[in-house]
Amino acid sequence: MPKHILTRGHSRALTRHHKIAAAGVAALGAAAIGFSAVPSNASTTTTAEAPVQTAKVAYSTKQIEGVQADVSSLHTGAVQVEQFAAQKKAAADAAAKKKAAAEAKAAKARAAAESASRSAERAEVKKTAPQKYGDNLDGWIREALSIMKKNGIPGSYEGIHRNVMRESSGNPKAINLWDINAQKGIPSKGLLQVIPPTFDAYHVKGTPKDIYDPVANIVAACNYAADKYGTMDNVDSAY
Numbered sequence: 001m002p003k004h005i006l007t008r009g010h011s012r013a014l015t016r017h018h019k020i021a022a023a024g025v026a027a028l029g030a031a032a033i034g035f036s037a038v039p040s041n042a043s044t045t046t047t048a049e050a051p052v053q054t055a056k057v058a059y060s061t062k063q064i065e066g067v068q069a070d071v072s073s074l075h076t077g078a079v080q081v082e083q084f085a086a087q088k089k090a091a092a093d094a095a096a097k098k099k100a101a102a103e104a105k106a107a108k109a110r111a112a113a114e115s116a117s118r119s120a121e122r123a124e125v126k127k128t129a130p131q132k133y134g135d136n137l138d139g140w141i142r143e144a145l146s147i148m149k150k151n152g153i154p155g156s157y158e159g160i161h162r163n164v165m166r167e168s169s170g171n172p173k174a175i176n177l178w179d180i181n182a183q184k185g186i187p188s189k190g191l192l193q194v195i196p197p198t199f200d201a202y203h204v205k206g207t208p209k210d211i212y213d214p215v216a217n218i219v220a221a222c223n224y225a226a227d228k229y230g231t232m233d234n235v236d237s238a239y
Contacts, residue, residue: 137161137170137214140191144218151204155222159233160192164218166237167193172214190217198224 131146133139141160148155168174168191176188186195189211199211202223207216225232225239 137164137191140172140214140218144215144222147204147207147215147219148222151219151223153204153219153223154226154231154233156231156233159231159235160218160222163221163232163235164191167191172217173212190214190221192217192221194221194224202227 131143133143141157141164144160145155145157164170167188170191172191174190174193176182176193179188181188181195186197188195190199191214194211194217196211199217199220202220203209203216204219204223207213207219210216211220222232225235229235229239
């Protein structure tokens with residue numbers, strides 16, 4: 001047989017062999033790919049067609065629990081909002097009551113202060129208003145006692161009235177022209193028969209400097225009697 005024919009035929013034989021080998025390799029590769037695509041826990045069969053696998057659905061309560069938790073949280077949040085609103089309202093009500101009580105207390109205090117002020121004003125007016133005394137022996141003695149009290153001079157209505165009636169019988173213009181004082185040129189004068197030097201020495205400021213003024217005469221005579229006898233109440237005769 002010619003050499004070139006053997007070579008060509010050998011080439012054809014190798015080519016077919018190579019094709020068979022390539023086909024085998026391809027088949028093996030496809031099989032490997034198929035096995036790798038099937039899950040490790042999936043069952044395989046040798047039949048031509050694999051049965052359709054129904055995927056199992058896995059159920060879990062985690063998501064449901066989460067939803068329940070969210071709903072519970074919303075409910076709790078709503079309750080807390082309501083509680084906060086109630087607390088805020090209670091605090092506002094308490095503050096309003098406290099403010100009202102404070103305003104009522106302040107109003108009461110203002111009313112009391114105004115009332116006290118009015119009372120003080122009335123008392124001041126009454127105090128400063130001149131006291132009205134009768135223009136007679138009773139009025140003169142009472143006015144004299146008021147002045148004596150302010151100046152700390154002791155004496156009573158009875159003591160003054162008794163000595164006035166003995167000395168002048170209640171005549172503010174009475175004058176003694178016959179006793180020793182009259183003989184010396186300083187006669188006793190007025191309701192309580194006071195000599196001018198004694199009247200001047202014991203005159204009380206605020207009363208007229210007139211020895212015949214009934215109130216001034218009584219006050220000066222009582223001031224003198226307090227100095228010499230302790231009080232006009234202790235005088236029962238000429239003094």
